[in-house]
Amino acid sequence: MSAPRPPSLPCLCASLRRTSRKLTQIYEEALRPVGLRATQFTVLQFLSLAGEVSQLQLGQMLAMDSTTLTRTLTILHRHGWIAKHRGKDRREWRLGLSRSGEKQLQNALPYWEKLQADLRTQLGNQRWDQWMQMTHDLTTILAEATIPN
Amino acid sequence: MSAPRPPSLPCLCASLRRTSRKLTQIYEEALRPVGLRATQFTVLQFLSLAGEVSQLQLGQMLAMDSTTLTRTLTILHRHGWIAKHRGKDRREWRLGLSRSGEKQLQNALPYWEKLQADLRTQLGNQRWDQWMQMTHDLTTILAEATIPN
DNA sequence: AAATATTAGATGTATATACATCTAATTGGA
DNA sequence: TCCAATTAGATGTATATACATCTAATATTT
Known part of the structure; x- marks a missing residue:
């Protein structure tokens, strides 16, 4: 028995959250x-690509x-995957990947790359590219939007 | 000081989750x-539109x-917004909005409608419609996809 | 410089989310 | 019918998420 087709939702937030x-x-x-977990992978990959950032900057990005x-x-630090030290401003953390964090990211990348490739195939190049662009x-x-009250 | 522009992310999941x-x-x-909360509004609105469903069906949709x-x-039941009774199959719940739940949804709708309208303006009709379609x-x-292992 | 305001991150709390496992009800077979 | 297998939802646990509030450090004002 296949799952019923998802109904369309009138709320953009509801629809996007469902997709998410x-x-x-x-x-x-x-x-x-x-x-x-997805968020953990995202943080590791982002730190690998962006290099050292503060917690606030990471959050903004x-x-x-x-x-x-x-x-x-x-959680990531408990696993030993994060290198952090105080910045010039001693309130902030400068965050990066530890050696072990780089290693863990390398472990994960093949699984991630395979899934990205499989999804690209499922969606087709055009839709995939459209999604990458539209989410960004x-x-x-x-x-940047100013939503009126 | 305006926030820095968000960098593009190579992971579809990361990018979509950020948008979400x-x-x-x-x-x-x-x-x-x-x-x-967003999820709570979604459930109330969905029950209002779809009528009585089981918990499993609601989850699938x-x-x-x-x-x-x-x-x-x-949480919703604690507030008195949900009507539930056992189905013919006594393991399942038949879920709907209570009178009070209808009322609460009505309270929320003006705020939701205004935001939807404001966002439609910000994005433009075309992009808005595209998003509604693409998320669905x-x-x-x-x-329906079968992702290979 | 001292007093005040602002800022970075931590902590308390509530909800969101899903997996593993459990219980009770139902279904399918022998 | 009786038993095994399946199924609906509940519970335990871990993480994800953000707001209100707190502390310590920095920046601003007088």
């Missing part, structure tokens, strides 16, 4: 063998509240 | 006056694990 849940389930299944990052970083665009627009 | 976080923050701010719904429904489409594709 579904996609996250798929990515987390793929990353389960390496023991990374991922549209994640800084206090949310406190919890995520605690909307994030940018929302970051 | 940002959009959720905006919707939750708009719904705060009525005391509803929202791409939400049934055990996640147990927690969300507990991707959810459908992912629900």
Whole structure:
């Protein structure tokens, strides 16, 4: 028995969150063998690409509240995957990947790359590219938008 | 000082989740006056539109694990917004809105409608419609997709 | 420089989310 | 009918997420 087709939802937030849940389930299944959750993989990969940043900067770039990052970083640090030291401003953390964190990211990358490739095939190049572009665009627009009260 | 532009992310999941976080923050701010979280509003609105469904069906249509719904429904029921009774199959719940739940949804709708309208303006009709379509489409594709191991 | 305001991150709390496992009810077979 | 297998939802646990509030450090004002 196949699942019923998902109904369309009138709320953009509801519709996007539903897609996000579904996609996250798929990515987390793929990353389960390496023991990374979607958010954890995202932080590791981002630090690898962006180099050293503060917690606040990391939060801004991922549209994640800084206090949310406190919890995520605690988990990653507990595993030994994060290198952190105080900045010139001693309130802030300068964050990067530890040696072990680089290693863990390398462990995860093959699973991630395979899934990305499989999804690209499923969606077709055009739709895949459109999604990559549109998610980035909307994030940018929302970051700059002034929503009236 | 304006926030730095969000960098593009190579991971579809990361990019979509970032958009989802940002959009959720905006919707939750708009719904705060009525005391509803995004997920809670979604469930109330969905039940209003779909009528009586079981917990499992609700979960399938929202791409939400049934055990996640147990927690969300507990909260909504505590507020008195959910009507539930056992189905012919006595393991399942038949779920609907209570009188008070209808009322609460009505309270929320003006805030939701205003935000939807404001966002439609910000994005432009074309991009808005594209988003409504693409989120629905991707959810459908992912629900039917067979991702290789 | 001293007092005040602001800022970075931590902590308390509530909800969101899903997996593993459990219980109770139902279904399918022998 | 009786038993095994399946199924709906509940519960335990871990993480994700953000707001309100707190502390310590920095920046601003007088």
